[in-house]
Amino acid sequence: MKTTHTKNLIAVALVGALAFTTTIAHAADPLPSWNDTAPKKAIVAFVEKVTKEGSPDFVPVPERIATFDNDGTLWCEQPMPVQLFFALDRVKALARQHPEWKTKEPFASLLKGDLKTALAGGEHALLQIVMATHAGMTTAEFEQIVKDWLVTAKHPKFKQPYNECVYQPMIELLAYLRANGFKNFIVSGGGIEFMRPWADKAYGIPPEQVVGSSIKTKFEMRDGKPVLVRLPEINFIDDKAGKPVGINQHIGRRPVMAFGNSDGDKQMLEYTQGGGGARFMLLVLHDDAAREYAYGPAKGLPDVKLGAFTSALYEQTKKDGWTVVSMKDDWKQVFAFEQHSEQ
Amino acid sequence: MKTTHTKNLIAVALVGALAFTTTIAHAADPLPSWNDTAPKKAIVAFVEKVTKEGSPDFVPVPERIATFDNDGTLWCEQPMPVQLFFALDRVKALARQHPEWKTKEPFASLLKGDLKTALAGGEHALLQIVMATHAGMTTAEFEQIVKDWLVTAKHPKFKQPYNECVYQPMIELLAYLRANGFKNFIVSGGGIEFMRPWADKAYGIPPEQVVGSSIKTKFEMRDGKPVLVRLPEINFIDDKAGKPVGINQHIGRRPVMAFGNSDGDKQMLEYTQGGGGARFMLLVLHDDAAREYAYGPAKGLPDVKLGAFTSALYEQTKKDGWTVVSMKDDWKQVFAFEQHSEQ
Numbered sequence: 001m002k003t004t005h006t007k008n009l010i011a012v013a014l015v016g017a018l019a020f021t022t023t024i025a026h027a028a029d030p031l032p033s034w035n036d037t038a039p040k041k042a043i044v045a046f047v048e049k050v051t052k053e054g055s056p057d058f059v060p061v062p063e064r065i066a067t068f069d070n071d072g073t074l075w076c077e078q079p080m081p082v083q084l085f086f087a088l089d090r091v092k093a094l095a096r097q098h099p100e101w102k103t104k105e106p107f108a109s110l111l112k113g114d115l116k117t118a119l120a121g122g123e124h125a126l127l128q129i130v131m132a133t134h135a136g137m138t139t140a141e142f143e144q145i146v147k148d149w150l151v152t153a154k155h156p157k158f159k160q161p162y163n164e165c166v167y168q169p170m171i172e173l174l175a176y177l178r179a180n181g182f183k184n185f186i187v188s189g190g191g192i193e194f195m196r197p198w199a200d201k202a203y204g205i206p207p208e209q210v211v212g213s214s215i216k217t218k219f220e221m222r223d224g225k226p227v228l229v230r231l232p233e234i235n236f237i238d239d240k241a242g243k244p245v246g247i248n249q250h251i252g253r254r255p256v257m258a259f260g261n262s263d264g265d266k267q268m269l270e271y272t273q274g275g276g277g278a279r280f281m282l283l284v285l286h287d288d289a290a291r292e293y294a295y296g297p298a299k300g301l302p303d304v305k306l307g308a309f310t311s312a313l314y315e316q317t318k319k320d321g322w323t324v325v326s327m328k329d330d331w332k333q334v335f336a337f338e339q340h341s342e343q
Numbered sequence: 344m345k346t347t348h349t350k351n352l353i354a355v356a357l358v359g360a361l362a363f364t365t366t367i368a369h370a371a372d373p374l375p376s377w378n379d380t381a382p383k384k385a386i387v388a389f390v391e392k393v394t395k396e397g398s399p400d401f402v403p404v405p406e407r408i409a410t411f412d413n414d415g416t417l418w419c420e421q422p423m424p425v426q427l428f429f430a431l432d433r434v435k436a437l438a439r440q441h442p443e444w445k446t447k448e449p450f451a452s453l454l455k456g457d458l459k460t461a462l463a464g465g466e467h468a469l470l471q472i473v474m475a476t477h478a479g480m481t482t483a484e485f486e487q488i489v490k491d492w493l494v495t496a497k498h499p500k501f502k503q504p505y506n507e508c509v510y511q512p513m514i515e516l517l518a519y520l521r522a523n524g525f526k527n528f529i530v531s532g533g534g535i536e537f538m539r540p541w542a543d544k545a546y547g548i549p550p551e552q553v554v555g556s557s558i559k560t561k562f563e564m565r566d567g568k569p570v571l572v573r574l575p576e577i578n579f580i581d582d583k584a585g586k587p588v589g590i591n592q593h594i595g596r597r598p599v600m601a602f603g604n605s606d607g608d609k610q611m612l613e614y615t616q617g618g619g620g621a622r623f624m625l626l627v628l629h630d631d632a633a634r635e636y637a638y639g640p641a642k643g644l645p646d647v648k649l650g651a652f653t654s655a656l657y658e659q660t661k662k663d664g665w666t667v668v669s670m671k672d673d674w675k676q677v678f679a680f681e682q683h684s685e686q
Contacts, residue, residue, distance in 0.1 A: 227617070251550065
């Protein structure tokens with residue numbers, strides 16, 4: 001008995017010691033899902049130099065602003081942007097209230113499951129779909145619709161809720177920056193009201209730190225209650241040259257760090273770098289067809305319409321000293337839901 | 344010698360003790376410039392109930408959003424809004440580059456010092472003045488122009504820099520709310536870029552917590568540098584029904600507390616109250632002609648065009664349970680620069 005008891009005690013002590021060592025190791029490495037390659041080293045070196053008092057590159061806490069694109073930078077944007085999946089599901093859900101859609105494009109094709117024909121109308125068709133599904137309700141009602149949809153909708157490849165198809169290395173990066181006095185903002189071409197309902201839980205980014213595209217809203221009394229009604233009219237497109245405009249409008253400071261993954265983020269990174277002094281610009285390259293998707297067309301990867309990382313942008317990263325993350329080489333883990341043999 | 348020395352020691356000890364007592368008294372009263380009348384009691388009672396864990400009215404820290412109008416709520420807006428003084432001074436400063444203004448209204452009258460004729464053109468004239476003085480430069484250049492102007496310009500009545508004509512009781516209130524986990528936002532009809540350069544120093548409100556009216560900006564490369572250029576085109580008017588829209592756009596949450604002083608703040612207070620649960624709405628009534636200005640027309644005070652606290656709004660405060668602060672009765676001190684007999 002005594003021997004067994006002693007053995008058990010030793011086993012418990014060993015497990016405890018192992019758990020403790022693991023905790024220490026994790027505490028020492030704020031970015032465990034990143035491989036020890038150049039991008040991780042560059043991030044850590046930058047954060048250390050701008051947070052070290054007395055350093056020539058020291059940045060005071062209030063000025064530590066980091067901006068993140070969302071689609072393709074914080075969460076998966078393939079095979080098409082999540083907000084488009086949402087819009088299509090809404091068209092189906094609303095079809096009963098719109099019998100005229102049966103014969104009206106782009107809705108007729110959509111309802112037949114023919115996405116290609118539906119979107120053949122280009123920007124105009126897309127706008128019709130967005131307005132039909134994103135306007136007409138109050139902001140509170142829309143928030144609830146988004147939340148309800150996320151509970152049931154699943155990513156077609158990963159079979160997980162969309163708001164769990166977020167990149168684990170970026171979640172760690174957000175936490176690491178926050179722990180170092182940074183205020184993280186989303187600056188996305190996606191809808192601001194589409195991201196706010198879940199961004200806090202997924203990223204630790206509160207509604208007031210989300211910048212995005214928007215439609216107009218109107219204050220009115222509905223049943224004696226003051227509400228904001230969403231109107232079928234574009235207010236602001238927070239993409240490309242719109243991103244620096246959105247940053248200035250919402251934040252009023254140039255970011256110190258900026259993160260993106262496509263041509264839509266080029267001007268945000270340029271604007272960040274243009275602030276002078278210590279600045280950090282990073283782009284995620286999706287070159288991991290096995291664990292996520294592979295698209296460019298930079299580095300000969302397949303071309304995509306939305307979220308393209310062009311060869312010209314890739315050349316600019318070299319010229320301007322921007323960091324490029326290879327999802328395949330630089331990320332140990334992509335999603336939190338992945339199973340790991342080493343863990 | 345020894346007696347003198349002892350006396351000195353006692354004197355030093357007494358002064359020290361007094362200073363200590365004063366410190367304690369101030370620490371105990373976070374709102375020393377407020378009289379112990381109903382508004383102060385209502386503010387403190389509200390903050391205590393929403394910050395007390397387990398209270399049915401408890402509000403979690405991230406949801407503690409307080410919004411403040413600026414003109415007439417945080418700083419003096421009479422005899423006319425500060426931004427108008429700024430615009431007029433800019434017209435004079437820019438006149439040499441615009442010889443055509445000598446014969447072109449509203450500039451011709453302005454340059455002759457005839458403000459009444461200049462503004463007789465109403466909104467259109469005002470817009471011309473604003474665009475001529477607020478657009479055409481980069482955002483960074485405009486920020487510097489505002490900062491430079493504040494160094495030399497003085498309020499005509501108080502002979503102090505405009506950014507020191509801020510209400511001491513409101514400065515204390517901002518600090519008190521901040522100490523209780525609130526995030527304070529300015530939500531003003533004034534220009535967002537006109538307030539940001541000095542709001543942090545004056546109020547402890549950083550640029551990203553300033554919401555205001557704006558003109559459009561455009562991202563472009565100037566001399567190879569990425570900048571935002573201010574365009575002579577209205578982007579957003581953050582006044583009246585625009586305030587809830589601006590709040591939703593920037594903050595994405597309903598405020599828990601809202602502070603204003605005029606008809607321009609009515610919808611912001613309604614929107615705040617409409618959130619349900621514990622909410623606090625307050626309006627400042629300027630009834631102190633001796634220490635500041637007296638204007639309404641509520642309670643028979645003189646009517647003003649900008650910043651009017653109408654009788655209808657005053658009736659609404661009673662119906663909706665909003666707190667009204669009488670500057671004369673409820674504020675012990677109005678400005679920080681005042682001399683006090685009791686201190």
